[in-house]
Amino acid sequence: xxxxxxxxxxxxxxxxxxxxxxxxxxxxxxxxxxxxxxxxxxxxxxxxxxxxxxxxxxxxxxxxxxxxxxxxxxxxxxxxxxxxxxxxxxxxxxxxxxxxxxxxxxxxxxxxxxxxxxxxxxxxxxxxxxxxxxxxxxxxxxxxxxxxxxxxxxxxxxxxxxxxxxxxxxxxxxxxxxxxxxxxxxxxxxxxxxxxxxxxxxxxxxxxxxxxxxxxxxxxxxxxxxxxxxxxxxxxxxxxxxxxxxxxxxxxxxxxxxxxxxxxxxxxxxxxxxxxxxxxxxxxxxxxxxxxxxxxxxxxxxxxxxxxxxxxxxxxxxxxxxxxxxxxxxxxxxxxx
Amino acid sequence: xxxxxxxxxxxxxxxxxxxxxxxxxxxxxxxxxxxxxxxxxxxxxxxxxxxxxxxxxxxxxxxxxxxxxxxxxxxxxxxxxxxxxxxxxxxxxxxxxxxxxxxxxxxxxxxxxxxxxxxxxxxxxxxxxxxxxxxxxxxxxxxxxxxxxxxxxxxxxxxxxxxxxxxxxxxxxxxxxxxxxxxxxxxxxxxxxxxxxxxxxxxxxxxxxxxxxxxxxxxxxxxxxxxxxxxxxxxxxxxxxxxxxxxxxxxxxxxxxxxxxxxxxxxxxxxxxxxxxxxxxxxxxxxxxxxxxxxxxxxxxxxxxxxxxxxxxxxxxxxxxxxxxxxxxxxxxxxxxxxxxxxxxxxxxxxxxxxxxxxxxxxxxxxxxxxxxxxxxxxxxxxxxxxxxxxxxxxxxxxxxxxxxxxxxxxxxxxxxxxxxxxxxxxxxxxxxxxxxxxxxxxxxxxxxxxxxxxxxxxxxxxxxxxxxxxxxxxxxxxxxxxxxxxxxxxxxxxxxxxxxxxxxxxxxxxxxxxxxxxxxx
Numbered sequence: 001x002x003x004x005x006x007x008x009x010x011x012x013x014x015x016x017x018x019x020x021x022x023x024x025x026x027x028x029x030x031x032x033x034x035x036x037x038x039x040x041x042x043x044x045x046x047x048x049x050x051x052x053x054x055x056x057x058x059x060x061x062x063x064x065x066x067x068x069x070x071x072x073x074x075x076x077x078x079x080x081x082x083x084x085x086x087x088x089x090x091x092x093x094x095x096x097x098x099x100x101x102x103x104x105x106x107x108x109x110x111x112x113x114x115x116x117x118x119x120x121x122x123x124x125x126x127x128x129x130x131x132x133x134x135x136x137x138x139x140x141x142x143x144x145x146x147x148x149x150x151x152x153x154x155x156x157x158x159x160x161x162x163x164x165x166x167x168x169x170x171x172x173x174x175x176x177x178x179x180x181x182x183x184x185x186x187x188x189x190x191x192x193x194x195x196x197x198x199x200x201x202x203x204x205x206x207x208x209x210x211x212x213x214x215x216x217x218x219x220x221x222x223x224x225x226x227x228x229x230x231x232x233x234x235x236x237x238x239x240x241x242x243x244x245x246x247x248x249x250x251x252x253x254x255x256x257x258x259x260x261x262x263x264x265x266x267x268x269x270x271x272x273x274x275x276x277x278x279x280x281x282x283x284x285x286x287x288x289x290x291x292x293x294x295x296x297x298x299x300x301x302x303x304x305x306x307x308x309x310x311x312x313x314x315x316x317x318x319x320x321x322x323x324x325x326x327x328x329x330x331x332x333x334x335x336x337x
Numbered sequence: 338x339x340x341x342x343x344x345x346x347x348x349x350x351x352x353x354x355x356x357x358x359x360x361x362x363x364x365x366x367x368x369x370x371x372x373x374x375x376x377x378x379x380x381x382x383x384x385x386x387x388x389x390x391x392x393x394x395x396x397x398x399x400x401x402x403x404x405x406x407x408x409x410x411x412x413x414x415x416x417x418x419x420x421x422x423x424x425x426x427x428x429x430x431x432x433x434x435x436x437x438x439x440x441x442x443x444x445x446x447x448x449x450x451x452x453x454x455x456x457x458x459x460x461x462x463x464x465x466x467x468x469x470x471x472x473x474x475x476x477x478x479x480x481x482x483x484x485x486x487x488x489x490x491x492x493x494x495x496x497x498x499x500x501x502x503x504x505x506x507x508x509x510x511x512x513x514x515x516x517x518x519x520x521x522x523x524x525x526x527x528x529x530x531x532x533x534x535x536x537x538x539x540x541x542x543x544x545x546x547x548x549x550x551x552x553x554x555x556x557x558x559x560x561x562x563x564x565x566x567x568x569x570x571x572x573x574x575x576x577x578x579x580x581x582x583x584x585x586x587x588x589x590x591x592x593x594x595x596x597x598x599x600x601x602x603x604x605x606x607x608x609x610x611x612x613x614x615x616x617x618x619x620x621x622x623x624x625x626x627x628x629x630x631x632x633x634x635x636x637x638x639x640x641x642x643x644x645x646x647x648x649x650x651x652x653x654x655x656x657x658x659x660x661x662x663x664x665x666x667x668x669x670x671x672x673x674x675x676x677x678x679x680x681x682x683x684x685x686x687x688x689x690x691x692x693x694x695x696x697x698x699x700x701x702x703x704x705x706x707x708x709x710x711x712x713x714x715x716x717x718x719x720x721x722x723x724x725x726x727x728x729x730x731x732x733x734x735x736x737x738x739x740x741x742x743x744x745x746x747x748x749x750x751x752x753x754x755x756x757x758x759x760x761x762x763x764x765x766x767x768x769x770x771x772x773x774x775x776x777x778x779x780x781x782x783x784x785x786x787x788x789x790x791x792x793x794x795x796x797x798x799x800x801x802x803x804x805x806x807x808x809x810x811x812x813x814x815x816x817x818x819x820x821x822x823x824x825x826x827x828x829x830x831x832x833x834x835x836x837x838x839x840x841x842x843x844x845x846x847x848x849x850x851x852x853x854x855x856x857x858x859x
Contacts, residue, residue: 063565
């Protein structure tokens, strides 16, 4: 009997393998998505309603999917790649995994939010900001992310662990804007201030600041609003660091999309991208996570600091990819937890 | 009946082993491209720390699993108390919870507002800080709870079958019960403990879930970061190669140890009924077993139930959820059946013709267990794309990788059963005119049925929980329960991860029942 089951299984496997490679017919797009399922689904569903084209989200971590794309090369089933991190998108471009997007879509996105060669487009932007407890008085001196290394904040600061994508991307921006030396000292200072207690999630940092266990934290802006949605009276506020004449500016990052070089459904994939940068698509994509739309003219949620008033660090997003290894080396050298 | 050294059996075994070794070949090939300079860089920056961390963790988990496993096995095997049959069952249930789920649960339980955090505060006030799990002790705690059942199972079986006459002789000679345990019972258990520890240590070396959650730098985590954080395959392959050598050394030691110890397992003695426990003893027994179970199963289960209840009420468990359950069961069923089948020739070849070659096959087939999941997945992808592109992207690639990964479990279980094959019975079959295949079918397989079942169940349970390789290799849009747990948990939506974790437990139960069925007796 075992043998018969074995044969049946073999047959089943061959069959399934066949369907696996054929499942991708004309009306389906496969998206390798490193962005949270629940943030992508709304816009994908809206697109399906419009166009009748199904969108299959294949979730895993951004870096893993990029690896997969690279190994699969021309045999990939992915039509598009979505990531929460410009660094990954740029790496993919440099590995030649993507194809340039049509001008009609690309030009809608502000030039600083897309690849120089238009192989990827930013869809929503987020800022690295500070969350402050409003009840604490002696935090006037904190104006820059570099002030977080001040020994006065010992035991009062919350950061994520150094493997976090956003932390690494932020540190890369600081390194490029302020230099390696300064960034290494900064990391060392952070390490001294937090000891071994780092957080695995940004949300937990905001909660800890709201509960008064910590006074200040380094997070992406939307985590603050997410917390305020649940507890409108929480004693927290946002602080945009490094503003003013002398300031380096805030570090930004984007979630963005690229079309696989080897897609066999170029038209449909470009249609999806066009929808993502349309006013409707932009609104849905940014709104689910309280981020800034990257298309000029589409307003962000009213309570976010107006984008025009924010000074942004003068580091092109396309640098986030190639310089990441250098940042990781710094992090390793300091021994960040 | 002299045949060539190889024979058809050896050929088939060789083919299976060669397939299983593909990821290893991939690793050797990639690390071969690593320059001497980079090796030196790895050595000076990483390796000593990783070796230290990994060995430290493995030692702590071994101690933890031995303490938990032996104590509960001894109590259940040697004392008659109310609810003994139930206790036997309960002790294997922690096997149904993946390490990453354990890690999620315990980190949230030990938060300031978590159940354990609050209990801690109530007991110790602000004076003593709530234990921090993000270190070697946290990782060891979680891995011990998740894997002590392997030691328990093997120790329990050995205690039931071991010869009591020796223990009684020692008692008559005036040894105290403690001395008897230390100097007679424990040494007799050595082969079983070595086998149990081997499984535990291999799980520790290849664990990805708990160490990545707790950010404790072991080989597996470092390899993963090297590969996906820095896109440095060669570095990752170099580290993998060191890990493989470490594991193979350990396996060779274990095998050596076990063959030397087989001598002790000696003749079958009379099996004596376990001693009836006094009422006060029963209280103590249940206090101990109860606290082990509280941490290893009851608390996690309660956590899953509570969050699943919330999810259920919010209507989060739709049709899609049952689809994930089905996908998980399908993959686990296919992989377990395939692993059970392909392990046969390797085991048979080793038992029939124990040579250096068959021993080498045995060792090579265990490679899957010591390579990290993502590395296996990448090896399989590369191979499939080059050699069998038709199969790529389907379920077959995933199943193949999982079979490679868990083949050693099947091989070990089947080989153990085959060791008890009596050659004369098989020869009798041949004398009566059965061909080799008919003989295999009608004589050999029925005699090792127990081993086959164990092999199937062990692989099934591990595949059900597997995350890293599945994440990379699953067909497009094909989500399994562990994949969903990963997705929901990385979105900080633990209440959606809980039902999936709960379903893993439920889905493993029938398999465990098959495994434990035979143990009810005595």
